[in-house]
Amino acid sequence: MKIAIVTDSTAYIPEELLQKYDIHTIPLSVVMEGETYRENVDITTEEFFEKMAQMEELPSTSQPSIGDYILLLESLYRDGYTDVLSFHLSAELSGTYQNAVAAGRSVEGINVHVIDSQIACFVQGFMPLYAAQNKDDMSLEALIADMEEMKKRENMNAYLLVDTLTNLQKGGRLSNAQALVGSLLKVKPILEFQDGKIIPYEKVRTKKKAKKKIEDIFAEELKHQEDKNITAVVIHSNAEEEGRGWMNELQEKFPHVKFTLSYFGPVIATHLGEGALGLGYTNYDVRID
Template sequence: MSKVMIVTDSTADIPGELAEKLEIQVVPLKVHFGEEAYEDGVDLSPEEFYKKLNSESVMPSTSQPTPNQFEEVYQKLHKEHAPDIISIHLSSKLSGTFQSAYIAQQTLGESVSLEVIDSKRASYAIGVIVVEAAQMAQQGNPKEEIMARINKMLEDTNVFFMVDTLEYLQKNGRIGKASALVGSLLKIKPILSLNAEGEVYPFEKVRGNKKAVQRILAEFTKLYNAKPLHVGISHSEAEKEAREFMDTMREQFDIRQEVITNIGPVIGAHVGPGTLSIAVTPVER
């Protein structure tokens, strides 16, 4: 029986067991330490990555999958399931991953029913969209209905994140419009987000973690008051803070689905340790 299959990349930071349960196909990016290359989440776990990050003198870099890698995944899914395929990826402002997937789509032409989507987001802000789409696919919803839901989530999903340092974003060239903050962070906690184009920008500057948390909660209240929510918190070596933030969210909002996950090696290479990212999308069920 034909069904819809959902593809994403490793920067969605979806926990492995959840991706397996929902039959989400995850295409890995790579992280490089000098001459050494590792597939994100395949041969380098988040724990191993941050340990290596702390011990290595070289700043890691990252690279996207090739169009051929995507083409192989799409052809395999088409052959084994004869499905419609929806492929959702990291913001094109942060990586060439979407472009690789798009080139693969153009190469395959009409031989495969395939939609390739620029999420304009990163980490589990992609994940909330991918997971909702995969749940609909498992429930037997047709591609058209899943695409309509994805397009709505692309409008309604918001993410805010806090970093301990802008060093990684700056050195890896992903700092975007937050560059104005460099050199001005003494006792200041920047709240960052992604704009409509999928580029990092400074949402607000506050003094200290506590005020940053309060400001994010106030913004979510304004955006989602009384709505049922899917909340995903991703972190890099900040599990305690992630769990505390989720506890607070649970007290204040109607959370129908929640995920706490590690920020993987590729996103971690750009934000560094101590990062906390909170993604929210309204749910319809």
């Protein structure tokens, strides 16, 4: 048995970790002014933000086609893989999971096990990293069972902080009046994942207070996990300096937690907008170096 680990580009796993742990990726795309760009292939995150700032309308996003997936699976089969563990952003947010399932049924000779992470970004990336780091020491059945356990809310969670309401308004998720009032009041929505959906957790005045609220939630959740090895990630949307500063502050407050810094790439940033921040974690022991 030879197991391949696959994820999609919205896990935003650094290239050096993809290569170190032999993780394969399939890209999602953004459509900007009629042109389709595969994230991290045809467009960098920096280029995306430059283009988006000049656009009147919000970019749209699209999942990999079934055909793209079939090509990847056929390539893995030719390389001698017998099984594929494929991890994807929440099926409530994208059709990527469904297309992966359909592609798996279309390719003979290789067994494809598709897992809905029910989350997104580098928090999603914890799952393929853990699988890649443990696949040689566990049976496939045990590893799949472990992954289904890992994605449960008590083992992996994330909170998002939206800095600007512009993208929510452009995307039709907020009226012009709501966006105007929210901006005047400096409202910063905190969002969370529930059953794979992104839902409002709380609206907080000012970004500083919103970050403090997320820190308090994080601290409360860690109280029940004192015997766990916590791995956490701070995620930023074209705000690396702010994200790194927040990560450093969190590292001082929670010295027993392993922290890393990641980013919202084009597909996710399309919906959250510039300046967004996120804090996610897992109590599974994931190596992030």
